[in-house]
Amino acid sequence: MTATVIDGKAFAAKVRGLVGEGVAKLKADHGITPGLAVVLVGEDPASQVYVRSKGKMTVEVGMHSIEHKLDVATSEADLLALIDQLNNDPAIHGILVQLPLPDHLDSDLVINSIDPAKDVDGFHISNVGLLGTGQKSMVPCTPLGCLMMLRDYHGSLSGMNAVVIGRSNIVGKPMAQLLLGDSCTVTIAHSRTKDLPHVVRQADIVVAAVGRPQMVPGDWIKPGATVIDVGINRIEKPDGGTRLVGDVDYDSCAAVAGAITPVPGGVGPMTIACLLANTLTACCRANGLPEPEGLTA
Ligand code: NAP
Numbered sequence: 001m002t003a004t005v006i007d008g009k010a011f012a013a014k015v016r017g018l019v020g021e022g023v024a025k026l027k028a029d030h031g032i033t034p035g036l037a038v039v040l041v042g043e044d045p046a047s048q049v050y051v052r053s054k055g056k057m058t059v060e061v062g063m064h065s066i067e068h069k070l071d072v073a074t075s076e077a078d079l080l081a082l083i084d085q086l087n088n089d090p091a092i093h094g095i096l097v098q099l100p101l102p103d104h105l106d107s108d109l110v111i112n113s114i115d116p117a118k119d120v121d122g123f124h125i126s127n128v129g130l131l132g133t134g135q136k137s138m139v140p141c142t143p144l145g146c147l148m149m150l151r152d153y154h155g156s157l158s159g160m161n162a163v164v165i166g167r168s169n170i171v172g173k174p175m176a177q178l179l180l181g182d183s184c185t186v187t188i189a190h191s192r193t194k195d196l197p198h199v200v201r202q203a204d205i206v207v208a209a210v211g212r213p214q215m216v217p218g219d220w221i222k223p224g225a226t227v228i229d230v231g232i233n234r235i236e237k238p239d240g241g242t243r244l245v246g247d248v249d250y251d252s253c254a255a256v257a258g259a260i261t262p263v264p265g266g267v268g269p270m271t272i273a274c275l276l277a278n279t280l281t282a283c284c285r286a287n288g289l290p291e292p293e294g295l296t297a
């Protein structure tokens with residue numbers, strides 16, 4: 001079998017198009033422009049690239065974009081004061097603090113100081129609790145993007161066996177909650193899981209969020225299963241230079257799976273698209289307006 005390639009790049013463009021339509025309608029019908037504020041502390045090169053790209057796409061869908069670039073030595077008090085100001089700014093509907101933060105800043109404290117209604121990353125403890133109890137919340141962008149692609153490909157996920165490899169707070173755990181919410185039978189695997197190949201072979205859906213290049217080989221995959229590869233790893237090419245690979249060995253998995261997301265061009269582009277979707281959702285909720293359909297869990 002050769003797997004169907006789930007084109008995350010094209011799907012993300014479609015999601016951004018829907019967000020753009022929602023923004024245009026908000027402006028035309030209510031005179032409201034959704035606003036997203038991104039806060040970056042320090043000069044981590046990867047974070048700078050992400051923040052630039054987020055700002056560009058925010059403007060492209062017609063939203064108001066603000067970037068706060070703070071010195072690496074910014075004090076916790078100053079950062080918390082900025083977040084307080086953004087929490088109270090009616091023109092801002094989404095706040096994202098780019099992680100990782102420098103070591104002297106307490107990430108949990110900072111994230112939990114964001115108004116949960118503006119927490120478009122979905123990392124605030126209130127949103128984690130709401131998601132875990134099946135209530136309306138802001139949903140973390142990367143797992144939301146994975147869920148959207150799975151729903152689009154399969155329709156209903158009800159009754160499917162899903163194995164999530166990885167239990168991080170930003171991907172693995174919320175992914176498992178979302179799959180459970182869609183009535184999958186969910187297993188969360190991690191570094192202490194016994195006989196991981198056997199566990200993964202039971203899965204109709206495999207979500208790999210491990211951070212280990214090409215760790216999952218094709219002979220772990222049940223024929224016809226759907227493979228969602230969250231991993232983004234840079235490896236050296238034999239002839240020099242580097243390339244991006246996922247957490248699954250693409251070629252051997254694609255030979256067995258029914259469907260698979262590539263790296264790059266799979267989950268990655270969906271993450272920013274879902275950030276924009278969350279900002280639109282947050283704006284609609286803040287104004288007591290109906291939420292756009294199909295853009296959240
Ligand atoms: P993380 O916080 O480092 O978590 C990795 C998880 O993988 C941990 O739960 C760890 O288990 C588990 N793990 C490590 N080695 C394992 C092994 N040999 N067998 C089974 N499980 C193992 O990573 P993360 O933040 O979730 O990110 C995971 C990957 O996704 C990374 O490649 C990251 O770059 C990528 N990512 C992509 C996007 C995107 O937009 N596409 C967004 C976020 C992350 P323990 O808990 O037992 O240590």
